[in-house]
Amino acid sequence: MLKKILAALLLCALLMASALAEPVTIVCSFYPIRIFAENVLKDVPEVELQTLAPAGTGCLHDFQLLPGDLRALDKAKCLIINGAGMESQFLPLLEKEMGSLPLINCSEHIDLIEEDEGPNPHIWLNALNARQMVLNMGAQLAALLPEHAEKISANTALYADRLAALHEELSEQLYDLPARDIVTFHEAYPYFAEEFHLNVVASVAVEPDEAPSPRMIAETVELIRGYDLCPLFSEPGVSSDALQVIARETSQPVYELSPITDGDGTAEDYENGMRKNAETLKQALGAGKSN
Ligand SMILES: [Zn+2]
The missing domain is CATH 3.40.50.1980 (Nitrogenase molybdenum iron protein domain)
Structure with a gap:
């Protein structure tokens, strides 16, 4: 009897240990x-x-x-x-x-x-x-x-x-940018624009793998013509023919913004990604009017 109780206790202990581990x-x-x-x-x-x-x-x-x-x-x-x-x-x-x-x-x-x-x-x-x-x-x-x-x-x-x-x-870094108009590649940046008071004039594609229609490209080109400086923002790992066409037609520069959906996996990567995006914006919008 005692043996049976001991065996049952041992089994309980083992089960608990495995549950804990x-x-x-x-x-x-x-x-x-x-x-x-x-x-x-x-x-x-x-x-x-x-x-x-x-x-x-x-x-x-x-x-x-x-x-x-x-x-x-x-x-x-x-x-x-x-x-x-x-x-x-x-x-x-x-x-x-x-x-x-x-x-x-x-x-x-x-x-x-x-x-x-x-x-x-x-x-x-x-x-x-x-x-x-x-x-x-x-x-x-x-x-x-x-x-x-x-x-x-x-x-x-x-x-x-x-x-x-x-x-x-x-916010402090982007407070006094001389221009605030941008064109993004995919519709990922309205909340970013809201935070830093940027104006997204147009997004070329809704989804990263979606090819915009010729009409949409033409409309975007027309929209941008009204701006002295309105840089275009591609994304890492994305080659967009549409964006290149728009850049050529409007003589606007192309930079890269990251939607921070990939990275090195470290705990600081979101903060680093946001800092890098802010740095890119400063370069793109802070350099004064394009030549
Ligand atoms: Zn998205």
């Missing part, structure tokens, strides 16, 4: 969410972060879930999403396949910019929005992992403060 998996929908989560969950033990969208995906406009993604999500504690429609093409499937998976939606309490087809989803490209996204994420992760709530709350507060400081730093 098993890390909790938290899945992020795409790159910027992952960077935010890296900061919020910094040094929180037994948490493993995963990202649904593989490197190089960019935005999630065309992203579809594969069976392997569903299997990974089945074991996850939660999925953290950008929200504002960025994941809308796969959320219905997710809801159907695993309705009980907790979702953390980072877009709550953010003023969305409404467009013809719904809200513009590129909310993270604005440091104050990013701060709110991190606060949303931190509060919900702390509730989901109560044993680590204190650490998560402290991390969240620290990172939120860094993002507020980033907003101050970049």
Whole structure:
């Protein structure tokens, strides 16, 4: 009898130990969410972060879930999403396949910019929005992992403060630009423009892999002709013939802005990406009128 009790106790202890050692998996929908989560969950033990969208995906406009993604999500504690429609093409499937998976939606309490087809989803490209996204994420992760709530709350507060400081730093840098009109390659920058009081005269494409029509190119050229300086902004890894045509027709310079949907994966990468974008804008708009 005693032997049986001891064996049962041993089994219990083993099960508990294995349960303790098993890390909790938290899945992020795409790159910027992952960077935010890296900061919020910094040094929180037994948490493993995963990202649904593989490197190089960019935005999630065309992203579809594969069976392997569903299997990974089945074991996850939660999925953290950008929200504002960025994941809308796969959320219905997710809801159907695993309705009980907790979702953390980072877009709550953010003023969305409404467009013809719904809200513009590129909310993270604005440091104050990013701060709110991190606060949303931190509060919900702390509730989901109560044993680590204190650490998560402290991390969240620290990172939120860094993002507020980033907003101050970049606002100061971009405060007295001599020109504020830009043309972007994809419709990713209205929140960025809102934060730094820029005027997006036109976006050449809605999605990065969409080829604009000749008519749209002609209309954009006409629009830009009214401006002395209206630089064009491409994106890393993108070669846009349309943008080159517009640049040639209007003699406007071409620079690169990053939507920060890829990078080196470090916890500082969002801040570095925003700083680099601000630096590019200063070069493009601060150099006075184009020759
Ligand atoms: Zn996009």
